[in-house]
Amino acid sequence: MASHGRAQRTAGTALAVLVLVGGCGGIGPAPVDPAVEEIQQALDVRAAAVLGHDRAGYLASLEPGATALRAAQGEEFDNLADVPLHSWGYRVKGVRHQDGRAVADTELRYRIAGYDSAPMTVSRTLELSERDGRWYVTADRAGSGAPQQLWQQGDVEAVRGSHSLVLGVGQDEKRLRELAAATDRAVPAVSGAWPSKWAGRVVVLVPDSVEAMGRLLGTPAAGYRGIAAVTTGETGGAKDGSPADRVVVNPEAYGLLGEFGQRVVLTHETTHVATRAHTSAATPMWLSEGFADWVAYRGTGRTAAEAAPELQEAVRAGDVPDALPTDRDFSFDGDADALARAYEGGRLACDMIAGRWGEAKLTAFYRSVGEGPRREGAIERALGEELGTTPEAFTAMWRDFLREQLG
Numbered sequence: 540m541a542s543h544g545r546a547q548r549t550a551g552t553a554l555a556v557l558v559l560v561g562g563c564g565g566i567g568p569a570p571v572d573p574a575v576e577e578i579q580q581a582l583d584v585r586a587a588a589v590l591g592h593d594r595a596g597y598l599a600s601l602e603p604g605a606t607a608l609r610a611a612q613g614e615e616f617d618n619l620a621d622v623p624l625h626s627w628g629y630r631v632k633g634v635r636h637q638d639g640r641a642v643a644d645t646e647l648r649y650r651i652a653g654y655d656s657a658p659m660t661v662s663r664t665l666e667l668s669e670r671d672g673r674w675y676v677t678a679d680r681a682g683s684g685a686p687q688q689l690w691q692q693g694d695v696e697a698v699r700g701s702h703s704l705v706l707g708v709g710q711d712e713k714r715l716r717e718l719a720a721a722t723d724r725a726v727p728a729v730s731g732a733w734p735s736k737w738a739g740r741v742v743v744l745v746p747d748s749v750e751a752m753g754r755l756l757g758t759p760a761a762g763y764r765g766i767a768a769v770t771t772g773e774t775g776g777a778k779d780g781s782p783a784d785r786v787v788v789n790p791e792a793y794g795l796l797g798e799f800g801q802r803v804v805l806t807h808e809t810t811h812v813a814t815r816a817h818t819s820a821a822t823p824m825w826l827s828e829g830f831a832d833w834v835a836y837r838g839t840g841r842t843a844a845e846a847a848p849e850l851q852e853a854v855r856a857g858d859v860p861d862a863l864p865t866d867r868d869f870s871f872d873g874d875a876d877a878l879a880r881a882y883e884g885g886r887l888a889c890d891m892i893a894g895r896w897g898e899a900k901l902t903a904f905y906r907s908v909g910e911g912p913r914r915e916g917a918i919e920r921a922l923g924e925e926l927g928t929t930p931e932a933f934t935a936m937w938r939d940f941l942r943e944q945l946g
Contacts, residue, residue, distance in 0.1 A: 709747025829885020
């Protein structure tokens with residue numbers, strides 16, 4: 540998730556570095572620094588307070604007398620109240636400390652109850668001070684390059700659907716319920732097109748602006764102004780779906796869509812959640828995005844021309860693409876019409892596979908590509924094994940298909 544402003548310089552930048560490594564041969568492991576264990580114990584108590592909804596206990600982990608810190612951390616604690624947490628914990632990865640002050644690089648690991656099959660991992664940097672043998676938190680910020688979390692943007696309201704959990708900041712409850720209902724409709728639509736096992740549930744995040752969306756994603760907001768939603772998550776995750784998947788909605792762009800457009804967007808993003816475990820670095824974007832769009836339009840009755848207006852205009856002008864879209868063609872910071880043509884071209888490639896070889900072969904092809912250890916050779920192998928063709932022949936068929944459907 541998201542970007543952060545420049546971290547302020549702190550006293551910790553001048554602290555000595557504690558190196559936690561094993562000793563050289565024959566000497567044995569280096570002794571464990573007691574401060575590391577003490578800091579871990581202090582953070583365990585802090586985590587238990589979060590899970591136990593113990594506000595007083597949470598504030599007790601902070602430096603006494605730090606009024607501004609306690610106010611800010613108390614507000615963040617309150618923002619979390621409606622988030623159904625299954626687990627919450629910190630893992631200390633490294634500590635720099637000197638003269639009763641410390642900077643701890645940690646992983647915050649948490650799970651949302653009923654939705655995450657494994658913990659979400661977030662980098663956090665905590666500063667601490669020691670008083671009378673006890674360590675207190677004096678600052679808590681995102682680690683280098685790490686994104687914001689939704690509860691750091693304001694009070695989180697949670698709405699549960701039958702297959703969804705919608706978490707919003709600065710949104711009215713009616714809108715969140717509409718999103719939950721739309722996501723609940725998307726889940727069975729995706730399951731009908733994707734026979735592989737997946738979790739069958741989706742977490743949707745709704746920040747209060749596109750700028751806040753950018754902070755959740757850790758990237759500049761400008762690239763998302765015309766994008767209604769994106770899905771985050773690590774590829775090749777657990778076989779029932781990646782635990783890190785979140786559908787992040789741009790409230791501004793999504794709100795401009797009609798009912799059909801919103802349906803397509805949420806079904807598309809839900810498809811990414813469902814296919815995440817079978818999507819890898821070997822999967823080209825024309826296939827991952829094209830398949831998600833294919834599922835989103837499946838059963839809607841829309842013709843190829845109706846669903847691909849930008850590409851139709853190019854084909855009718857005699858500008859049939861020479862090759863399938865590249866990953867770069869899907870960049871959000873490029874030309875909007877070119878981006879639309881990339882999505883449309885990927886979807887029509889999947890439409891062609893489903894029509895010529897069948898839907899079962901399309902999903903088998905998707906899984907086969909994702910099984911590749913790297914991009915090189917993955918498409919070639921899957922085309923041969925699943926579809927009995929070559930990249931050159933497939934591209935030629937796709938170009939003919941574009942002329943046939945859009946000319």
